[in-house]
Amino acid sequence: MEKMHKAFEKVKLVVGMDVEEDEQRAPAMEEGNSFAFMDEFNRNCTLSTKQRLHGFVICFVAGLTCTLLSMIVFLNPIKFGITFTLGNLLSLGSTAFLIGPKRQLTMMLDPVRIYATAIFLASIIIALLCALYAHNKLLTLLAIILEFGALIWYSLSYIPFARSMVSKIFYSCFDTDF
Known part of the structure; x- marks a missing residue:
């Protein structure tokens, strides 16, 4: 069940949804995870689906x-x-x-x-x-x-x-x- 919860948290993180902070996760990110910066960046970039589509279209055009x-x-x-x-x-x-x-x-x-x-x-x-x-x-x-x-x-x-x-x-x- 814990693996499924972590996988769901990662999916939420990738699509830009808010993820609740655990005390257990913070030390894991500081241990030297190569994508720790990107995880933090994704966590701070919470865009709605409409905003993501607008950003995509504007950048692509x-x-x-x-x-x-x-x-x-x-x-x-x-x-x-x-x-x-x-x-x-x-x-x-x-x-x-x-x-x-x-x-x-x-x-x-x-x-x-x-x-x-x-x-x-x-x-x-x-x-x-x-x-x-x-x-x-x-x-x-x-x-x-x-x-x-x-x-x-x-x-x-x-x-x-x-x-x-x-x-x-x-x-x-x-x-x-x-």
Whole structure:
């Protein structure tokens, strides 16, 4: 029964509901739990379902707007790289409104998508470096293509069997055996 109560408390915490404090839980969080900060953050972020949906929509639309506006300023690699990357980060962060930041981080570091997450974050850094330091339009374009591909691959990791299906499609399209 205690395990079920703890599981229910975690579910309430993830969706942003208030959780009653136990004297037993406080020392457990101070013992060095790696997500202690995120637990405390989730506990303090109690948004209603309507507020979460509004936050998601606002953040997602802002990210989509930044991404689309970046196409207008493509000839300026600095503005393009920054606005495109900011758009991707806002769109990615919008899901934290729906599932909570702790669960978002946990899902990003899940063994199924850890490599996709690492490649996506690395491609963001590469795109910003190409835009801000290299000032090379071709390198910035290649970095943004890499970032876009990594974002798609990362997004497909949330759909069951999507990555294996896409891999099979690409393999069958580019198979050189006759």
